[in-house]
Amino acid sequence: MTNWENVEFSSKELGHYSRHLSIPEFGMEGQKKLKAAKVLAVGTGGLGAPMLQYLAAAGVGTIGLVDFDVIEASNLHRQVLFGASDVGRPKVEVAKERLQEINPHITINVHETRLTSDNALEIIEDYDVVADGTDNFPTRYLINDACVMLDKPNVHGSIFQFEGQVSVFNYVDQDGERGPNYRDLFPEPPPPGLVPSCAEAGVLGVLPGIIGCIQASEVIKVITGIGEPLAGKLFLFDALNFSTRTVKVKKNKDNPLVGEDPEITELIDYQEFCGLPSINGEQEEETESEVPEVSVKEYKSWIDRGEDVQLIDVRKPYEAEIAEIGGELIPLDDILDKADKIDRNKKVVVHCRSGQRSSDAIKKLQEKYGFDNLYNLKGGILAWSEEIDESVPQY
Amino acid sequence: MARIIIPTPLRKFTDHNRNFTTDKDTLAEAIQQFVEEYPDVESNLLDEDGNVRSFIKVYIGDDEVDPNKNGTIELSEDTEVSIVPAIAGGC
Numbered sequence: 001m002t003n004w005e006n007v008e009f010s011s012k013e014l015g016h017y018s019r020h021l022s023i024p025e026f027g028m029e030g031q032k033k034l035k036a037a038k039v040l041a042v043g044t045g046g047l048g049a050p051m052l053q054y055l056a057a058a059g060v061g062t063i064g065l066v067d068f069d070v071i072e073a074s075n076l077h078r079q080v081l082f083g084a085s086d087v088g089r090p091k092v093e094v095a096k097e098r099l100q101e102i103n104p105h106i107t108i109n110v111h112e113t114r115l116t117s118d119n120a121l122e123i124i125e126d127y128d129v130v131a132d133g134t135d136n137f138p139t140r141y142l143i144n145d146a147c148v149m150l151d152k153p154n155v156h157g158s159i160f161q162f163e164g165q166v167s168v169f170n171y172v173d174q175d176g177e178r179g180p181n182y183r184d185l186f187p188e189p190p191p192p193g194l195v196p197s198c199a200e201a202g203v204l205g206v207l208p209g210i211i212g213c214i215q216a217s218e219v220i221k222v223i224t225g226i227g228e229p230l231a232g233k234l235f236l237f238d239a240l241n242f243s244t245r246t247v248k249v250k251k252n253k254d255n256p257l258v259g260e261d262p263e264i265t266e267l268i269d270y271q272e273f274c275g276l277p278s279i280n281g282e283q284e285e286e287t288e289s290e291v292p293e294v295s296v297k298e299y300k301s302w303i304d305r306g307e308d309v310q311l312i313d314v315r316k317p318y319e320a321e322i323a324e325i326g327g328e329l330i331p332l333d334d335i336l337d338k339a340d341k342i343d344r345n346k347k348v349v350v351h352c353r354s355g356q357r358s359s360d361a362i363k364k365l366q367e368k369y370g371f372d373n374l375y376n377l378k379g380g381i382l383a384w385s386e387e388i389d390e391s392v393p394q395y
Numbered sequence: 396m397a398r399i400i401i402p403t404p405l406r407k408f409t410d411h412n413r414n415f416t417t418d419k420d421t422l423a424e425a426i427q428q429f430v431e432e433y434p435d436v437e438s439n440l441l442d443e444d445g446n447v448r449s450f451i452k453v454y455i456g457d458d459e460v461d462p463n464k465n466g467t468i469e470l471s472e473d474t475e476v477s478i479v480p481a482i483a484g485g486c
Contacts, residue, residue, distance in 0.1 A: 043486070157485060160482040195480065238413075245400075247454045250459055
């Protein structure tokens with residue numbers, strides 16, 4: 001961190017940070033380095049919420065927040081920066097309010113946007129350390145590559161159900177030796193759909209709290225230079241049996257960024273790299289759907305007119321326990337085996353949580369059995385809750 | 396017997412068991428025994444050529460090993476094998 005020697009503190013700041021100042025290894029030098037530092041948190045959700053509270057409280061002088069999302073009720077069991085009254089508000093806006101309340105002596109920069117190949121270098125360039133708390137593989141590879149290109153340490157945390165991983169990538173130690181990066185550990189992402197997201201697989205609410213706090217600790221160590229950051233190592237935590245392991249991360253000579261024969265010299269299309277449709281492509285698909293669709297209002301009008309319509313719910317049983325709108329439950333995985341339960345002689349509306357899985361179900365049924373009477377409920381049960389019946393829980 | 400620690404993403408294919416003990420003497424044999432015990436693991440752990448997929452690392456103790464290079468990585472009574480897949484959650 002540059003120019004930390006000339007940092008000064010007000011009397012109120014000295015009071016706030018007094019328990020840091022009394023640690024011999026930390027002291028005034030450590031606190032000055034924190035105040036001089038600029039940390040970018042990508043993602044203000046499960047990992048970002050706990051991490052940011054500690055980074056703000058600890059006195060990181062400038063914190064940048066990147067997130068384009070708004071707060072949903074299903075965030076609240078783990079994203080402890082937010083409360084029930086914040087639902088519907090932008091995460092970065094609420095996060096800034098809370099963090100300034102925790103520590104009014106620091107600066108919070110808001111980047112209310114999706115991190116992309118077009119803006120990543122420009123946003124990250126102004127910061128000293130990046131903390132990756134995102135929730136998808138394309139953004140993780142994007143952050144990694146941008147950090148390597150800009151020579152920034154990347155404090156990485158990731159979670160799945162009961163398990164978490166933490167590492168510090170692209171860290172240059174006191175001898176000038178650069179540590180491995182994410183591509184050394186995982187050269188390629190899993191194929192789409194193989195590793196489910198938190199939304200699909202669930203996550204123990206306290207887990208991101210634990211992993212996010214470890215990330216905060218690593219960020220502070222990287223900034224202040226105390227201790228040994230998790231560079232060249234991967235920390236593994238399993239909450240179920242409280243096992244912790246730390247394994248080594250080796251450099252890979254085939255790393256396409258910094259290996260023997262680097263192939264990647266600028267940011268790429270990370271959606272394509274991960275085998276996913278482009279963000280713009282997704283939006284186009286929304287306007288030009290591949291399957292017949294019906295809006296929740298139109299479906300409601302069919303029911304109100306007394307039309308004979310069959311409703312199929314392709315979600316998992318536990319989801320139907322949370323919220324349901326009277327559909328016959330046939331989970332997506334079973335849809336082809338139980339196609340005989342779907343009527344061919346009247347309109348059939350297929351729904352899920354948001355409309356994606358029901359669209360997939362219709363495609364499968366059309367391709368294998370030639371159904372021509374299926375309609376995808378656009379926006380799924382979430383749209384029903386928003387536009388028709390707010391008593392149906394959103395999750 | 397050596398022990399394979401099963402990561403969370405694979406546990407839905409292993410009746411939610413978190414460990415697999417093996418009496419085999421080499422890593423390759425142990426992985427083969429593991430996927431025979433839990434057939435649904437195979438397509439998630441191994442590619443079409445039978446190699447461990449590129450987004451999954453295998454460790455013995457805290458050292459990475461390459462189970463695809465040869466079948467001669469030996470296991471002892473107290474060997475702990477960790478299967479570590481890439482996970483991306485953070486939300």
